[in-house]
Amino acid sequence: MDNAWIEKAWEQVVDKIGQTSHSIGAAFPNGTENGRFVMTPAHDWVAGFWPGLLWLVYSETKNERLQALAVACEEQISQTLWEFEHLHHDVGFMFGLSSIKQYEHLSDEAAKRHALMAASLLAGRFNPVGSFIRAWPNWGNEDHSGWAIIDCMMNLPLLYWASEVIADPRYRHIAELHADMVLKEFIQEDGSVHHIVAFDPETGARVGALAGQGYAADSAWSRGAAWALYGFALSYTYTGKERYLSATKRVAQFFLNHLPSDKVPYWDFRLPRDSVDAPRDSAAAAIAASGLLEIASILGAVDGLSYKQAAEEILFSLYQNYTGLQEDSEGILLHGTGYFMQNIYVDASLIYGDYYFVEALLKLKHAYKTIPKN
Ligand code: GLY
Numbered sequence: 001m002d003n004a005w006i007e008k009a010w011e012q013v014v015d016k017i018g019q020t021s022h023s024i025g026a027a028f029p030n031g032t033e034n035g036r037f038v039m040t041p042a043h044d045w046v047a048g049f050w051p052g053l054l055w056l057v058y059s060e061t062k063n064e065r066l067q068a069l070a071v072a073c074e075e076q077i078s079q080t081l082w083e084f085e086h087l088h089h090d091v092g093f094m095f096g097l098s099s100i101k102q103y104e105h106l107s108d109e110a111a112k113r114h115a116l117m118a119a120s121l122l123a124g125r126f127n128p129v130g131s132f133i134r135a136w137p138n139w140g141n142e143d144h145s146g147w148a149i150i151d152c153m154m155n156l157p158l159l160y161w162a163s164e165v166i167a168d169p170r171y172r173h174i175a176e177l178h179a180d181m182v183l184k185e186f187i188q189e190d191g192s193v194h195h196i197v198a199f200d201p202e203t204g205a206r207v208g209a210l211a212g213q214g215y216a217a218d219s220a221w222s223r224g225a226a227w228a229l230y231g232f233a234l235s236y237t238y239t240g241k242e243r244y245l246s247a248t249k250r251v252a253q254f255f256l257n258h259l260p261s262d263k264v265p266y267w268d269f270r271l272p273r274d275s276v277d278a279p280r281d282s283a284a285a286a287i288a289a290s291g292l293l294e295i296a297s298i299l300g301a302v303d304g305l306s307y308k309q310a311a312e313e314i315l316f317s318l319y320q321n322y323t324g325l326q327e328d329s330e331g332i333l334l335h336g337t338g339y340f341m342q343n344i345y346v347d348a349s350l351i352y353g354d355y356y357f358v359e360a361l362l363k364l365k366h367a368y369k370t371i372p373k374n
Contacts, residue, residue, distance in 0.1 A: 001312060005319060006364050010060075012325040013332060013358055017057045020330050021065070024050060026072035031338045031345030035329040042076040043083050045090035049355040051077070052097030055105060056358050067105070074098040078114040081121070088136045089125055091118040092155025097355070100161060112165070119162035119171055122155060126174045130204030131181040133174070135196075146201040149212060150186055150193050150224045152178065153231020160238035172239070179235045183247055186228070191254030192220035192269065193228045213339060220269035223284040223337075225255045230291025236298060248295055255288050256310055263317040267337035279346055281337040282322045283353030289314040290360035293367070308367065315360055323357075324349065333357050 020037075028047045029037030040046060051073035054066045077098050080086065095118035102111035125134045132148035133155075156175040163172035185197045185206060195212030199205065214221030232248035235241070258269045264285040266278045292311035296304035324334045331349020338345025 001316065003368055005316065006361065006368065009319050009323075009325070009361055010365055012323075013361065014057055014061060016325055016332055017053060017066070017358075018063075021054070021069055023330065026069045026076070028073070028076075029330070029351045031336070031351070032329065032331050032349040033345075035324075035327075035331070035349075037330045037349070037351065041086075042073075043080040043086040043094075045088065045093060046351050047073070047077050047080075048094040048097035049351040052101065053351075053355050053358055055097070055101040056355075056362055058105065060362070070098070071102060071106075074102050074111060074114070078111075081114065081117050084121075085137060087121060089122060089133050089149075089152045089155050091122050092152075092158040093352075094118070096155075096158050096161070100158075115158065116162055116166065119158050122158055123162075123171055123174050126178070127199070127201055127204070130199040130201065131177045132197075132199060133178045134201075146199040146207065147196055147210075148178075148181070148185075148199065149196050150182065150231075151195075151227045153182060153235070154227050156231065157234050157238065160235075175235070176239060176241070179232070179244060182228070183243060187247055187251065191225075191250040191252075193224050193251060195221050195224045211341075213341070215268040215271055215341075219271070220254075220258070222255070222265035222267055222269055222281050223287065225251055225269065226284040226287035226291065229255055229288055230294060233291050233294040233298065237294065245295075245298065248291070252288075252292060252295060252307065252310075259314075262321060263314045264322060264335075267340050279337045279340065280322075280335050281353075282318060282333040283336040283350045283356065285314050285318055285322075286333060286353050286356035286360060289318070290356045290363065293360055293363045296367075297363075311360065312364065315357070315364060318357060 027039045029050055030040040030046050051070040054070040058066045077094055095115045099111040099115040102108050133152050135147050135149040136144045138144050159171040159175035163169055186194045194209040195214045196210040198207040209217045211217045229248055229251040232244045236244040259265055264280045267281040271278050289311040292307045296308035322333055322335050324331055332354040336348055336350035336353040338350055
């Protein structure tokens with residue numbers, strides 16, 4: 001494949017973020033309605049993606065205006081550490097993409113402390129009898145005290161990071177116990193994954209799988225598969241445990257084998273046969289592409305080649321067929337599916353789709369600059 005599109009896409013992304021940063025400022029976009037992002041509070045699970053995007057662009061451009069916006073976002077996100085009842089397992093996304101990035105770019109010790117406090121809150125969600133990290137607080141009358149969800153695989157890096165930074169293995173132990181539980185309870189023989197598995201929080205006994213954001217308990221929500229694919233790759237990167245590498249490969253195989261010809265999945269891989277007009281989820285494609293590039297980097301130039309090629313095919317199709325880079329849309333990726341069953345952000349741009357598309361593009365851009373690992 002000719003690689004010229006990567007530089008062109010990158011330049012367009014930098015222009016787009018330059019423009020939208022004026023309208024979004026230091027706020028927290030979620031999904032779009034009529035091409036404009038709807039903003040959400042700083043304790044929402046998506047809050048880290050906008051500062052994360054700003055840091056991605058800053059890493060190449062050193063644009064100080066974007067840096068100042070990212071810092072202003074982190075200030076608001078760090079205040080949520082005092083909103084205990086609002087917080088959830090997604091502090092991994094929130095603080096990983098804001099506070100940790102701020103610490104890495106600016107050596108900001110306060111930001112590092114915020115991320116360590118978030119890691120302690122995440123570790124505090126661990127239920128030792130069921131060996132799972134509890135996902136959410138209760139919403140209304142719905143009892144979530146025994147619920148674990150696949151997305152949490154992407155929050156484990158906050159725990160691995162904390163263990164390394166303060167040289168204390170406890171956070172890593174919790175992350176591995178959760179990942180091992182996911183291997184056993186979420187990943188199916190064929191590589192498909194459940195979104196939610198419920199446990200009895202008193203005994204740890206498995207109660208059963210739930211549909212969550214998927215079509216049904218035994219369907220295959222495509223973004224859940226993407227979180228699992230990328231999350232297990234990251235667990236391998238941090239721990240070197242072979243079982244996580246084999247899990248990410250298994251999920252990747254399922255994901256790739258079920259893609260339609262344009263490489264962007266329907267929002268669920270197991271929909272009824274008459275769902276011919278089902279929407280796609282461009283965010284699932286972007287997350288999976290970035291995860292496939294992580295696998296490629298783990299395996300090196302020869303063994304990782306097929307994963308890199310698969311990621312490139314997905315990203316090229318997203319760029320060609322699914323971007324709003326030159327359109328009057330605040331989002332970068334079009335045609336994402338947030339919550340199909342609730343009809344929220346369907347056929348919309350999603351800030352996490354944009355984040356992972358840009359992250360993956362940057363990985364690809366650097367892959368052509370650096371000598372690949374063997
Ligand atoms: N629950 C996180 C997601 O929508 O992927």
